[in-house]
Amino acid sequence: MLIEDPSGPWVRGGDGRFLIPAAPGDGARFLWTHEGRDDDGDGLFNEDPLGGVVLDLNCPVNRRGPWDDPRAGKVAMSEPLARALADLVLARHAAVVILFQGNHGCLAVPGGVPGGEVDVQADRPLFERVTEAFLAATGRQQTGVLTLAQARGAPASGAAMDWMHAVAGALALEVAPWGPHVEGHGEGHPGVALRDARYEERVIQARSLDERALLGSTESAWASWLDNTRGGLGFVDWQPVELDRGRKGWVGGWEPRTIHDPPEDSLGSALAGLADFSADLARSLPVVEVEVTEVAREGELLRLGGRVPNRGRLPPGLAGTRG
Numbered sequence: 001m002l003i004e005d006p007s008g009p010w011v012r013g014g015d016g017r018f019l020i021p022a023a024p025g026d027g028a029r030f031l032w033t034h035e036g037r038d039d040d041g042d043g044l045f046n047e048d049p050l051g052g053v054v055l056d057l058n059c060p061v062n063r064r065g066p067w068d069d070p071r072a073g074k075v076a077m078s079e080p081l082a083r084a085l086a087d088l089v090l091a092r093h094a095a096v097v098i099l100f101q102g103n104h105g106c107l108a109v110p111g112g113v114p115g116g117e118v119d120v121q122a123d124r125p126l127f128e129r130v131t132e133a134f135l136a137a138t139g140r141q142q143t144g145v146l147t148l149a150q151a152r153g154a155p156a157s158g159a160a161m162d163w164m165h166a167v168a169g170a171l172a173l174e175v176a177p178w179g180p181h182v183e184g185h186g187e188g189h190p191g192v193a194l195r196d197a198r199y200e201e202r203v204i205q206a207r208s209l210d211e212r213a214l215l216g217s218t219e220s221a222w223a224s225w226l227d228n229t230r231g232g233l234g235f236v237d238w239q240p241v242e243l244d245r246g247r248k249g250w251v252g253g254w255e256p257r258t259i260h261d262p263p264e265d266s267l268g269s270a271l272a273g274l275a276d277f278s279a280d281l282a283r284s285l286p287v288v289e290v291e292v293t294e295v296a297r298e299g300e301l302l303r304l305g306g307r308v309p310n311r312g313r314l315p316p317g318l319a320g321t322r323g
Helices: 080-091 121-138 148-152 160-166 209-214 217-228 264-271 274-283
Strands: 002-004 010-012 019-021 030-032 096-100 107-109 171-175 235-242 248-254 291-298 301-307
Touching: 010 030, 080 160, 096 160, 096 274, 107 121, 107 148, 121 171, 121 274, 160 171
Parallel strands: 096 171
Antiparallel strands: 002 030, 002 248, 010 019, 107 171, 235 248, 291 301
């Protein structure tokens, strides 16, 4: 639901279906919220949604707010389930953690906040090999290694994957089974192409160049999928509604099971190759063995020489997290 508000943070873009952050001098601005009413008269609409704290916002690494977001929890690791998951990863000395979540359709590596506490450059060759293996197993395409912020198209504050990388030292990956590029336009996916994608981007003022690069890309990709693969089906155009106290609003947007969950006939595309990729990672886990290469006795002293080779294809640790 869109609600007209002079201080609202959103405006309708060149393609009127989608919203973009408001810039100085923009006209009609909107609040963007779930459809509903202000039953208690406090000016907020549906301020108590179902769902509770999102575990992927409840971790301490790169936790940047907003601090009043109830989905992130009052403090980092405030949720028993988040702490239990962290304890499990630490107790098992997890080498690889894959989080199957999101709707960007890519493989993402740590780095939820541009310029934040996580730097993956020291391990970039490893992430490049893993990304190549993901693309080979799934047949998908993406532009090289993508950080979490790049894949999602927005900063990810307090992401679990950043904690897994920085604190647990695990090879942490986010795999999004569904996304705007999962259904291609090649063989087997000719596309509908009933109309050209109407989405029009514009330059958006952001707090940094890194953030500006993220804004707009996600909606643009979904708009192209909607128009060129689905023929526009899956989005309800905005319809005006009358709200209490004379406020004006519009209801519409994405239909259920379109961008957050794959439609039923897209499940095969969303899951293709993910089991093979996961099995290949499992077969590649580090296997450390101790080999004794020298035994020498000098009186009461026994001197041993040896080495500890890794028989697996993945390294036993990450270069960027070693002390």
